[in-house]
Amino acid sequence: MLLKLKNNKLEVAAGDDATLNSLTLDNDASVAETSEVTADIVILNFPTFKDGRAYTQARQLREQLGFKGDVRATGDIIRDQILYLVRCGFTSFEVSPSTDVEGLNAALVEFENFYQPAADQVLPAWMLRQQARQKPLRRSA
Amino acid sequence: MYRYDEFDARIVQDRVSQFRGQVQRRLTGELTEDQFKPLRLMNGVYLQLHAYMLRVAIPYGTLSSDQMRKLAFIADKYDKGFGHVTTRQNIQFNWPALVDIPEVLDHLAEVEMHAIQTSGNCIRNVTTDHFAGATADELEDPRVWCEVIRQWSTFHPEFTFLPRKFKIAVTASAQDRAAVRVHDIGLHLVKNLAGETGFEVYVGGGLGRTPYVGEVIRSFLPKEHLLSYLEAILRVYNLQGRRDNLYKARIKILVNALGMDQFRELVEAEWLNTRETNVDLPQEEVDRINTYFSPPPFENLSEANDQSSAAQDNSDFIRWLKHNVSAHKQSGYAIVTISLKSPEMAPGDITSGQMRLIADLAQTYSFDEIRTTHEQNLVFPHVRQQDLFSLWQKLSEQDLATANAGLVSDIIACPGLDYCNLANTRSIPVAKRIQERFFSPEKQEEIGELKIKISGCINACGHHHVGHIGILGVDKKGEEFYQITLGGSAAEDASIGEIVGRGLSTDEVVDSIERLVTYYLETRQSDERFVDTYKRLGSEPFKEALYAA
Numbered sequence: 001m002l003l004k005l006k007n008n009k010l011e012v013a014a015g016d017d018a019t020l021n022s023l024t025l026d027n028d029a030s031v032a033e034t035s036e037v038t039a040d041i042v043i044l045n046f047p048t049f050k051d052g053r054a055y056t057q058a059r060q061l062r063e064q065l066g067f068k069g070d071v072r073a074t075g076d077i078i079r080d081q082i083l084y085l086v087r088c089g090f091t092s093f094e095v096s097p098s099t100d101v102e103g104l105n106a107a108l109v110e111f112e113n114f115y116q117p118a119a120d121q122v123l124p125a126w127m128l129r130q131q132a133r134q135k136p137l138r139r140s141a
Numbered sequence: 142m143y144r145y146d147e148f149d150a151r152i153v154q155d156r157v158s159q160f161r162g163q164v165q166r167r168l169t170g171e172l173t174e175d176q177f178k179p180l181r182l183m184n185g186v187y188l189q190l191h192a193y194m195l196r197v198a199i200p201y202g203t204l205s206s207d208q209m210r211k212l213a214f215i216a217d218k219y220d221k222g223f224g225h226v227t228t229r230q231n232i233q234f235n236w237p238a239l240v241d242i243p244e245v246l247d248h249l250a251e252v253e254m255h256a257i258q259t260s261g262n263c264i265r266n267v268t269t270d271h272f273a274g275a276t277a278d279e280l281e282d283p284r285v286w287c288e289v290i291r292q293w294s295t296f297h298p299e300f301t302f303l304p305r306k307f308k309i310a311v312t313a314s315a316q317d318r319a320a321v322r323v324h325d326i327g328l329h330l331v332k333n334l335a336g337e338t339g340f341e342v343y344v345g346g347g348l349g350r351t352p353y354v355g356e357v358i359r360s361f362l363p364k365e366h367l368l369s370y371l372e373a374i375l376r377v378y379n380l381q382g383r384r385d386n387l388y389k390a391r392i393k394i395l396v397n398a399l400g401m402d403q404f405r406e407l408v409e410a411e412w413l414n415t416r417e418t419n420v421d422l423p424q425e426e427v428d429r430i431n432t433y434f435s436p437p438p439f440e441n442l443s444e445a446n447d448q449s450s451a452a453q454d455n456s457d458f459i460r461w462l463k464h465n466v467s468a469h470k471q472s473g474y475a476i477v478t479i480s481l482k483s484p485e486m487a488p489g490d491i492t493s494g495q496m497r498l499i500a501d502l503a504q505t506y507s508f509d510e511i512r513t514t515h516e517q518n519l520v521f522p523h524v525r526q527q528d529l530f531s532l533w534q535k536l537s538e539q540d541l542a543t544a545n546a547g548l549v550s551d552i553i554a555c556p557g558l559d560y561c562n563l564a565n566t567r568s569i570p571v572a573k574r575i576q577e578r579f580f581s582p583e584k585q586e587e588i589g590e591l592k593i594k595i596s597g598c599i600n601a602c603g604h605h606h607v608g609h610i611g612i613l614g615v616d617k618k619g620e621e622f623y624q625i626t627l628g629g630s631a632a633e634d635a636s637i638g639e640i641v642g643r644g645l646s647t648d649e650v651v652d653s654i655e656r657l658v659t660y661y662l663e664t665r666q667s668d669e670r671f672v673d674t675y676k677r678l679g680s681e682p683f684k685e686a687l688y689a690a
Contacts, residue, residue, distance in 0.1 A: 030380075032411070050179055050262070052302025056379045059299055064414050080163065080180055087298035110162075111155045113148045115292040116368075117419040118299065124419065125148040125292065126426040 003093040003101065004070075005086060010093070010104050017041065022072075027053045031060035037067050041092075046075035055088045062089035062119035079107045089119030142203050142510060143288050143433040145253045152295065153255050160184050161243035168240065183301070185231075185259035186242060190562045195219075195234045195242060196259040197249060201269040201287035201311075202230035202513040206500040209511055211252045213496035219245055224496065226481060226489040228553060228604055229308070230268050230513040231259055235560060257295060262303045264294035264375070268310045270318045271514040274434060275522040277470040279313040280330045280338055282434045286367060287311050289422060289430060293368050300375050304382035305390035307375070308347070320515060320631035322346045322355045323607055325392045326374060333361045340367060344374060344404070345396035348601040352637045353393040358405050364427075366412075368420045373412035377404070437508035437523055442473025445526050452530040460582055461533055461544035475526050477507075479519040479536060480543040480551060484576050487569045488554040489517030498539050506532050516553055518546065549591040549658070550576040553604055557597030557614065564597035566614025566621040571595055574651045579658075588658055591671045594629075607631035609672040610654060611638045623650045627657075627683055628675045641684045653687050660686035 002013040023039035025031065027047070042061055044054035054073065061067040073085055074094040082104050085093070093104075117124045123131075145153070160180075167177040181187075185196035197212070204212075212232060216224045219241055220234040227233055237245055249255055259266055267290045274282045290309060294300070300307070312319040313330035321327030327343035340362040346355025362370050378392045381399075396404045452458055467476040479499065481489050491499075499519060503511045506528050507521035514520055524532060536542040545551045552575060555561065557568030572595055579585055594608030598615075605611030611626035622644030629638030645653050658671070660683065665674045675683060 032414075049176075050302050051384055052300070053380055053384075055299045055302065056376050060414075063418060078176060080176075081302070084296075084298040084301055110159045111152065111296070113151050113155075114298075115152070115295050116297055125152075126422055127419070128148060129146065129429065130423075130425065 001095050001097045001099060003095060003099075003104070005091045005093075008086070008108060010082075010101055010108070012101065013092070017070075020070075025057060027051065027057070029057075031057050032064065034065065037061065037065055037069070039069065041070040041072055042067065043072045043074055044090075046073060046077060049076045049078050049081055055084060058085075058089040059119045079103050082107045083110060087114070087118040087120045087122070142205060143200075143284075143430065149292075150250075150253070153250050153253070153257075156184075156255060156257060156296075157243060157246045157250055160246060164239060164243055179261060179302075183258060183261035183263055184242075184246075185256035186239070187260065188562070189235070189560055190558075191560070192236050193239050193242070194560070195237050195245060195256060196227065197232050197234070197254060197256050198259045198266045199231050199254075199513050200291050201267055201273070201284050202271050202515075203284060204511040204513065205252075206504045206509050206511070208252045208254055209496050209500040209503070211248060211254070213493040213500070215245055215248060216493040216496065222493045224491050224493075225487075225556065226491060226513050226517045226519070228515050228517060228555075228602060229259075229266060230271070230515055231266055232513065260306070261301075262305050262307075263301045264297060264303075264307045264309065267291055267294070268308070268319055268324075268515060270312045270314055271512040271520045272318060272467065272476055272522065273313070273512075274436065275469055275474075275476045276314060277468060278316055279470075280332065281313055283311040283313040283319075283328075283330060285427065285431050285434050286328065286330070286340075286364075288433070289367065289427065290371070293371070293420070300379060303375070303379055304384045305387070305392075307378075307392070309371070315633065317631075317633040317635070318514075320604075320607065320635070322633075322635035323348055323352070323604075323631055324355065326371065327355050328367075331361065337363070339363045342370065345393040345401075346635070347391050347393045348604055348606050349391065350388055350599045350601070351391075351394065352601070352606040353397065354635045354637060355393075356396070356401050358401065358408065365424070366416065366421055368422065369415040369418065370408075370412055372415040372418075372420055373408045376411050376415070377407045381407075436471070437510070439471045439474060439523070440525070442471075442525060442527070444472055447527055447530040449530070455530075457537075457542075457544065457582075458530060458533050460586065461542055462529065464544050464548060464586075465542075465546045466529060469523065471523070473526055475524050475529060477521040477524050477529070477532065478514070478546040479521065479541050480545050481518050481541075482545055482551045482576070483540045483543045484550070484573070484580065485540055487556075488552050488572050491519075495539050495541055498535070498541070502532060502535055516551065518551070544582060545585060547590045547592070548585045549579045549588050549593060550585060552576065552593045552595060553608070554595040555597050555602035557595075561597065561602075563600055564614070565599075565616035566597045566623070568595045568597040568603055568614060571612060571614075571623065571647075571650060575654060578651050578655055588662065589668070589670055591658070592630075593654075604631060605629075606637045607635065608638060609670075609675070610657065612650065612654075615644055617644070621647050623647070625650075625653070625687060627680060628672060630672060639680055641680055641687060643688075649690070652690065656686045656689055657683055
């Protein structure tokens with residue numbers, strides 16, 4: 001089952017993306033040494049959910065290569081890592097058909113704030129603090 | 142000390158809710174133990190020999206009185222009235238039921254505490270000098286940078302499933318009380334030739350089964366680039382650290398395999414990228430954090446010890462002054478080490494009653510501030526010299542004035558086979574027997590600084606590799622043996638102790654250590670410490686003394 005991220009929500013994808021070009025990157029492949037990715041989809045694998053190499057690979061694709069296409073996670077994906085995956089720039093997920101999609105969506109919104117910037121567009125806490133200082137909240141009378 | 146704002150508080154509250162859900166899913170069977178294990182570990186929950194264990198984070202070892210009182214409450218309600226201070230400045234509770242842990246986390250959150258990343262293959266609680274902000278020999282308060290690292294590393298999306306655990310320590314003094322060179326990353330605040338402060342960065346240190354002393358990867362890192370540089374190191378490690386063998390997965394193995402020059406090149410190349418992100422904090426945010434670490438409102442006092450005859454004639458007090466009281470940067474103040482190495486207690490253990498007394502005394506005598514040390518003691522960082530005698534009297538009432546900081550009975554020991562399911566041998570009983578053998582305060586004083594560290598297995602939680610005398614428990618066909626290492630140090634002269642020979646039986650070990658000490662006392666020159674005499678004479682004569690029987 002393929003899940004796609006839209007507006008920070010996962011939805012079961014209708015089609016199978018057969019017409020798009022995909023590139024599967026091995027966990028040992030160096031993104032840093034790649035100059036350009038022309039594929040529409042880059043597929044990164046999690047041999048077990050405890051193997052975290054693809055988090056770095058995804059961030060490098062997004063932040064160093066400026067890759068704008070779909071970054072897809074395959075392999076051992078569990079609910080408790082979904083938020084980290086999205087923060088690192090993954091936008092689609094190949095999961096087993098029995099996956100509790102509602103549970104994954106709940107996990108995506110478990111945290112409201114983050115301390116560090118990543119590949120998502122979320123502002124880290126220090127920037128929110130800065131904004132709060134510049135624009136003090138208006139108190140209603 | 143640092144106080145949470147709305148963002149910090151929200152992150153911790155969200156974490157409690159998330160963990161409550163994870164525990165629920167484990168209890169219903171939705172999560173297998175294999176899936177749950179890394180999740181609970183990242184929240185400091187271990188499954189030990191008899192029960193679950195919860196390791197609570199004490200970021201860089203700084204606690205308030207309110208926080209200490211809350212720990213006492215947790216010790217009473219969820220443990221058996223004890224807490225255990227660890228070698229990473231944290232505190233452990235040994236008997237909580239899994240189903241109660243979310244509730245414990247609620248209690249902790251009320252006082253801005255948590256158990257985030259106290260275990261698991263992620264960036265662990267950052268540690269520092271327990272005299273930070275009080276000692277005269279520091280360039281600046283290293284806890285500002287510890288807090289910067291704490292925030293950055295908390296739920297870091299990229300570095301939560303690393304090959305293995307990752308420990309960072311920071312010091313700002315020439316005298317290294319934070320053991321930075323035996324950490325995955327050690328940060329030492331230094332001044333460069335232009336007079337600017339920055340970090341000397343060590344990488345690849347660590348204990349465990351393959352001990353290494355960290356080497357310098359960068360002799361000067363401008364402070365403003367701390368986080369982007371750390372991110373570059375972690376990124377190289379996350380991609381290239383070994384994942385095929387648990388025992389070869391720490392960064393020290395990678396650094397050693399590549400060689401420091403190649404590892405450095407990879408990090409510097411990655412740093413060009415991480416510097417371009419928003420990870421480095423603007424000065425404004427560092428300043429905001431810095432304000433929480435401003436010195437307390439010290440009075441203008443002259444150097445003044447209690448001159449009353451009650452104080453001056455009390456030899457126990459005078460001995461405590463000598464060993465447990467250290468110089469403060471502010472005139473008229475002192476730093477007090479509260480030993481958790483009384484002969485009556487396991488090393489690092491503290492009762493809930495002692496916690497409450499400490500909390501009260503910290504409020505009266507130490508600007509509401511308490512520190513935990515990696516040597517498993519506590520510290521009051523800011524005590525008026527004129528109050529030392531009355532503080533000592535009150536500490537004595539609950540067996541908290543043992544005058545042995547840095548002495549032979551101030552032993553670091555892991556929980557060992559009494560609690561831990563990794564251990565091969567017991568550690569605490571060996572520590573107790575050594576303390577009994579050197580019971581006499583006069584004898585301890587004569588011996589002087591001697592750091593004994595005991596680990597009940599090769600994982601080295603008792604830091605035996607860096608003990609002046611290290612003791613490692615090994616299991617040989619169901620029998621406990623103890624291997625001795627000599628000449629180790631975790632301080633600025635960091636070194637890994639040498640194994641001197643065959644393991645000793647439980648019956649032999651204390652006599653053998655006494656022979657080592659006797660030999661040292663006979664051969665030392667002037668005020669040489671044990672480890673200095675060892676370095677001067679080499680291992681041969683000590684080996685002879687050890688096995689002389």
